[in-house]
Amino acid sequence: MRSRAVMTGLALAVLVASPSALAESRPDAVETCLGCHGIKGYKNVYPTYHVPKLGGQHAQYITDALRAYASGDRPHGTMHANAATLSEDEIQAIAAWFEEQGR
DSSP states (O other): OOOHHHHHHHHHHHHHHSHHHHHTTSOTTHHHHHHHHTSTTOBOSSSOOBOOOOTTOOHHHHHHHHHHHHHTSSOOHHHHHHHTTOOHHHHHHHHHHHHHTTO
16 A cells, blocks of 8 residues: 555646646636637638637737737737737736747
8 A cells, every 4th residue: 555645746746747737827818719729720610711820929929919909900800809808917928828839
């Protein structure tokens, strides 16, 4: 029988290596983005177009794009609806997280 300390250590190691533990390091606001931008080869239904995967994109590009979608300077109904609800802190967190995915 294993000691309690060994079992606790094993449980902790599994938790740290699990996808759900890794997801906890992801900003909450990213979850909505991943529904479209986290799927390789994803295409929107109507009108049909390729949805870009954002992992590795420069953070400045993402922040500029989100601000433009939020203000309406960059037209896209779905992106406007999502970006308009984001705080500046959320925009920064999303941009930093996606940029980090390319490393």
